[in-house]
Amino acid sequence: MAQQSTIQQQAAVRSGYMPKTRLAVSLLFLMNGFVTGSWAPKIPEFKEKLGIGESVLGLLILVFGIGSLVLMPIAGGFIARLGSQKVVKVTAIILSPLLLLLTLLPNVWTAAIGMFLLGGFVGAMDVAMNANAVEVEKSMRRAIMSSCHAYWSLGGLIGSASGGVIMAQFGVLPHAILVTLFCLVVLGLAWPMILHDRPHPDVARQKLRLPKTPLPWLIGLVALFSMVPEGSVLDWGALYLRNELGASVALSGFGFAAFSATMAIMRFAGDHVRDRFGGVKTLRVCTLTALVGLVLAGLAPNAPLAIIGFALAGVGISNMVPIAFSAAGNMPGLAPGIGLSVATFMGYSGMLFAPSLIGFIAEHTGFSIIFTCIPALFIVVLLLSHHAVHADPKGHD
Missing domain, CATH: 1.20.1250.20 (MFS general substrate transporter like domains)
Known part of the structure; x- marks a missing residue:
């Protein structure tokens, strides 16, 4: 079945047709970039709501980065065991409502947890969708990674450009709800088309460790x-x-x-x-x-x-x-x-x-x-x- 799917994808490429798997991974990049871009215009309101200064805000943004760096290698380990399709689906589902959660959190301590989770799952999904893009490249026998990153940039542009306008017109909470709904719609469109990849049985049985080769x-x-x-x-x-x-x-x-x-x-x-x-x-x-x-x-x-x-x-x-x-x-x-x-x-x-x-x-x-x-x-x-x-x-x- 997997071999038949690969043959169909390669035939689609030769006929000039865009395979559904490529469309799916492009949508995942768009969604991840949209969440990241939507966060940027929220920062001033986030700072004002919590009543914090620039130094505390800087620490919270640092927590966002730490979350990304902690969950990225963990996501890589799960991809090696389970394949990128399963990991990207789980991380995308969890990421979708996190901006809404961050909007509802009442104080600095809970906001720090929210920032860690937001940064963590943006990063974990990033690893998984890049791994899935690699598998789509292999199945198509051609490069697609650059255009995937272009869709991420496009998502970031849409999120950042629309965020301020929506918040000014409708408010902060409606903006967070709309971001969540947009993510779920995009994920729903991509879901059935995401390339199903399976790790090699030997890889799946290996202990998860950092690579020793340079x-x-x-x-x-x-x-x-x-x-x-x-x-x-x-x-x-x-x-x-x-x-x-x-x-x-x-x-x-x-x-x-x-x-x-x-x-x-x-x-x-x-x-x-x-x-x-x-x-x-x-x-x-x-x-x-x-x-x-x-x-x-x-x-x-x-x-x-x-x-x-x-x-x-x-x-x-x-x-x-x-x-x-x-x-x-x-x-x-x-x-x-x-x-x-x-x-x-x-x-x-x-x-x-x-x-x-x-x-x-x-x-x-x-x-x-x-x-x-x-x-x-x-x-x-x-x-x-x-x-x-x-x-x-x-x-x-």
């Missing part, structure tokens, strides 16, 4: 050094444009907007590029493009040129992480869930925690030097880029 950790390093710059632009790009290049409030927001726009566009195009040129060559060109873009932003004498630099960096960074995740899920002799849990753990830890360190350093050096020097991380990515050969889907015979 390859997954090297791929994780690629993810880490690809996501640190992304988090830096997200958290500090606007402040750099405003304080050091004299941009207006309106213009300062265009730095990350340009970065996000080029990233989303290139993620939709990235699968076709990788199918044609392969993971290694695509990663190297993307890394060099990102390096040039960030150096341009760091050395720019004015805000418009820096914004162009950020846009160019978005073009490059767009497909670096999807390639790393595909490689992590396709490593020989290692269950996809284990390899992906290492890559996601390392990558997201860089995105969550490195910007805090960068902010501390920038107080003494300024952001121009930061954005000029961060591309040095890309040199390590280039040195490790030959491992991206594992990102090329080989499929099953």
Whole structure:
């Protein structure tokens, strides 16, 4: 039965048809991004309701990150034992009402628990849906990871753009209810189409442990050094444009907007590029493009040129992480869930925690030097880029 399903999926690809399994995993990425994006406009109201200052809010956001990093490797272990389909369904069901739960929690202590759960299940679902995307890539014998991440970006854009408007018009609680309903509808559409994957019997019987071979950790390093710059632009790009290049409030927001726009566009195009040129060559060109873009932003004498630099960096960074995740899920002799849990753990830890360190350093050096020097991380990515050969889907015979 499984072999017949695979043959049907491959026939669908050859006929130019989008398999239902690819549609399903794209919807899962859209949902996860939507939840994350919907949280952003809630932060000011969340702070006001609890009566807390910036420092306590910062600690709660840190708890969100810790939740992600704790549950990601646990999800990877369950994927290795049970397959990604079961894990992504369970994590998506639990994630759907968590923003509503967070809205109803009455004090800081319960809010801390809610933040841990929200971050934890966003992260756990992230590992599971990436693992499922790897299995869909194998069944289709072509790359889809970049477009999946583009759907995540699209979901984040929809969630963040609509959140403030809905809360202003209808209130905070109706917004949280609508987010939950949207998630359940999207999950309901995806549910029957999610690719059913089964772990190898030997893998299922193995004890869950961190991999001892260096390859997954090297791929994780690629993810880490690809996501640190992304988090830096997200958290500090606007402040750099405003304080050091004299941009207006309106213009300062265009730095990350340009970065996000080029990233989303290139993620939709990235699968076709990788199918044609392969993971290694695509990663190297993307890394060099990102390096040039960030150096341009760091050395720019004015805000418009820096914004162009950020846009160019978005073009490059767009497909670096999807390639790393595909490689992590396709490593020989290692269950996809284990390899992906290492890559996601390392990558997201860089995105969550490195910007805090960068902010501390920038107080003494300024952001121009930061954005000029961060591309040095890309040199390590280039040195490790030959491992991206594992990102090329080989499929099953």
